[in-house]
Amino acid sequence: MRSWLLSVLTLALLFYSGWMISCGEKYPRPQNVLFITVDTLRADHLGCYGYARNTSPNIDRLADAGTRFDRAIAQASQTLPSFVSMMTSLYPDRTGVQFNASLLGDTGKTLAEYFGEQGFQTAAVISNPIIHNRSGLQRGFQHFDDKMTVRVFNRKAFEKKASHVTENALAWLEAGGRSPFFLWLHYQDPHGPYTPPPLYQRSFVNDPHYRAGTVLEVGESNWDRGKIPAYQKLPYERDAAYYIAQYDGEIEYLDRQIGDLLAGLESMGLKEETLIVFTSDHGESLGENNLYFMHGVSARAPETNIPLFFVYPPVFTPGRIIRTPVEAVDIAPTILDLFRIRHSAMEGRAVLPILKGKGAKDFFYTQSGSGGWERAFIFHPWKVVINYRENETYLFNLDQDPGEEKNLVSEEEDLLQNLLDKIPGRFIKKDFEQEESPLDENMRRRMKALGYLE
Numbered sequence: 543m544r545s546w547l548l549s550v551l552t553l554a555l556l557f558y559s560g561w562m563i564s565c566g567e568k569y570p571r572p573q574n575v576l577f578i579t580v581d582t583l584r585a586d587h588l589g590c591y592g593y594a595r596n597t598s599p600n601i602d603r604l605a606d607a608g609t610r611f612d613r614a615i616a617q618a619s620q621t622l623p624s625f626v627s628m629m630t631s632l633y634p635d636r637t638g639v640q641f642n643a644s645l646l647g648d649t650g651k652t653l654a655e656y657f658g659e660q661g662f663q664t665a666a667v668i669s670n671p672i673i674h675n676r677s678g679l680q681r682g683f684q685h686f687d688d689k690m691t692v693r694v695f696n697r698k699a700f701e702k703k704a705s706h707v708t709e710n711a712l713a714w715l716e717a718g719g720r721s722p723f724f725l726w727l728h729y730q731d732p733h734g735p736y737t738p739p740p741l742y743q744r745s746f747v748n749d750p751h752y753r754a755g756t757v758l759e760v761g762e763s764n765w766d767r768g769k770i771p772a773y774q775k776l777p778y779e780r781d782a783a784y785y786i787a788q789y790d791g792e793i794e795y796l797d798r799q800i801g802d803l804l805a806g807l808e809s810m811g812l813k814e815e816t817l818i819v820f821t822s823d824h825g826e827s828l829g830e831n832n833l834y835f836m837h838g839v840s841a842r843a844p845e846t847n848i849p850l851f852f853v854y855p856p857v858f859t860p861g862r863i864i865r866t867p868v869e870a871v872d873i874a875p876t877i878l879d880l881f882r883i884r885h886s887a888m889e890g891r892a893v894l895p896i897l898k899g900k901g902a903k904d905f906f907y908t909q910s911g912s913g914g915w916e917r918a919f920i921f922h923p924w925k926v927v928i929n930y931r932e933n934e935t936y937l938f939n940l941d942q943d944p945g946e947e948k949n950l951v952s953e954e955e956d957l958l959q960n961l962l963d964k965i966p967g968r969f970i971k972k973d974f975e976q977e978e979s980p981l982d983e984n985m986r987r988r989m990k991a992l993g994y995l996e
């Protein structure tokens with residue numbers, strides 16, 4: 543009797559899965575999501591994006607196991623505006639989050655909220671104090687670990703080291719009964735000041751890629767062009783090459799912890815059935831445009847180009863590199879579509895059709911932080927950048943000049959005018975008043991400690 547029942551059940555199951563496939567289920571569905579983000583991580587300082595230094599062997603291996611997007615941009619070059627746009631798939635003018643001190647109100651719905659509603663276990667382990675339990679990004683998480691454990695060098699603030707993020711994440715997974723899950727891990731390490739653990743401080747100093755000779759002054763504030771921001775000051779050293787070697791050392795240290803995370807995931811048998819998404823919130827200027835060791839001030843390549851890859855071999859072909867441009871708002875609809883979770887009012891577009899050579903977008907938008915004083919409008923291959931504070935306009939051909947070094951404004955006047963006419967009005971900066979939401983005392987202290995407020 544029992545074996546009869548078992549056979550019927552097996553048949554029913556086979557029939558059901560066959561039906562699922564025949565009814566146009568286009569993509570196999572993963573069970574879990576591991577969403578890994580790294581603060582201030584420039585795409586071009588990773589080996590998988592062509593960096594000459596061996597900063598990221600573990601991340602490179604992970605990228606090779608998935609499909610990597612070669613041209614991905616963040617919506618803003620500052621932490622909170624960027625993440626809020628990524629998690630809600632709304633551009634910054636819709637989220638209303640234009641500053642690190644802003645709070646996401648009831649606007650939009652976050653990825654975690656969608657997964658929570660579907661009965662997933664949702665957890666986040668966060669290491670940047672900008673992402674806290676009132677920012678709005680905590681929405682939808684049953685477990686939101688924003689406890690900061692180590693004092694930041696030069697700042698009256700605390701963060702978490704990468705080893706703690708990995709440990710806490712593995713502990714949460716090991717606690718068991720967690721599947722299916724949506725787990726967001728945010729690693730802070732490459733964010734300044736560049737202070738990797740001692741083991742990683744000499745990795746790249748005086749190596750063949752070390753370009754000594756640009757000795758800088760330390761600025762009075764965190765925002766002086768051509769100077770080391772006050773909060774980035776390291777003892778004894780003023781050479782830009784040393785700072786870049788320390789930034790790369792932070793990436794190398796972080797990469798080791800990502801390696802431990804992936805090993806843990808594998809030993810728990812979770813790797814096969816988990817979609818892994820890897821990206822960052824923004825890059826960092828490392829001397830380009832006379833901006834040293836800062837982000838949030840520009841909408842140019844060093845600050846807005848981010849790594850992005852998806853690992854889930856049944857859908858994302860291992861080792862594939864896609865040149866079609868995408869942006870951070872496209873991440874949430876991609877994940878939700880893959881899980882066949884209905885979503886509405888998202889401004890990004892899933893990248894799944896791009897895997898089949900369809901669905902490329904023709905317009906992209908990014909901005910600096912702090913109200914978006916610099917904004918960029920991309921109609922590939924053309925990128926128009928407007929700096930409203932300095933009243934400057936730039937035009938770049940991203941196919942010929944991905945580093946955005948040759949401004950074509952005077953050579954291509956007609957083209958520029960055409961492009962300016964095409965910019966959707968909502969993205970043009972109109973309000974030059976302080977748009978920041980009023981801060982309570984607690985928040986004001988927090989932002990001051992981090993150097994975002996005078």
Ligand SMILES: [Zn+2]
Nearest residue numbers: 581582621823
């Ligand atoms: Zn950030």
